Amino acid sequence: MTFCADLQGAVPLPDKAVDTIFCCSVLEHTPEPWRVLPELHRILRPGGHIILSVPFMYYLHGWPHDYFRFTRFGLTRLAEQAGLRVVRQINGGGFVRMACQTVSMAVTAMMWTPSAPWLSTIPTSLLYRVGRLFDRLDRNGLFSQNIHVVLTRD
Helix, strand or coil, rough: CCCCCCHHHHHHHHCCCEEEEECCHHHHHHHCCCHHHHHHHHEEEEEEEEEEEECCCCCCCCCCCCCCCCCCHHHHHHHHHHHCCEEEEEEEEHHHHHHHHHHHHHHHHHHHCCCCCHHHHHHHHHHHHHHHHHHHCCCCCCCCCCCCCCCCCE
């Protein structure tokens, strides 16, 4: 089933109707994101899961409707206020990987050709490996690009 709905309180599903919800890079585009998780809680069955990803250090995108960035603490607070529990949290990316991503986009734009797409993929692949290597040094996730969480309704 496919439909379009306002996640801030108008999802056309009955209470406790859904087992799993995947919500990736949506909360930052909602004017009132604190209203989204209570609505997802409403439609989630007990024992169900929400897989949620939000940006932390990320470029402006989807403007003019890019409103928020979330810390792991803020996301946990929003989840708990909605009656959800954090099962797992993973910080994705980091400061170095973000810099490498910016360079790789420029490299791809300049070097990519349909006849030899590997000309751009080889250097960008190396940049991502360097980024991952250095971002491991940020054990506390202070410079995460994204925060990924799995939430549950008990």
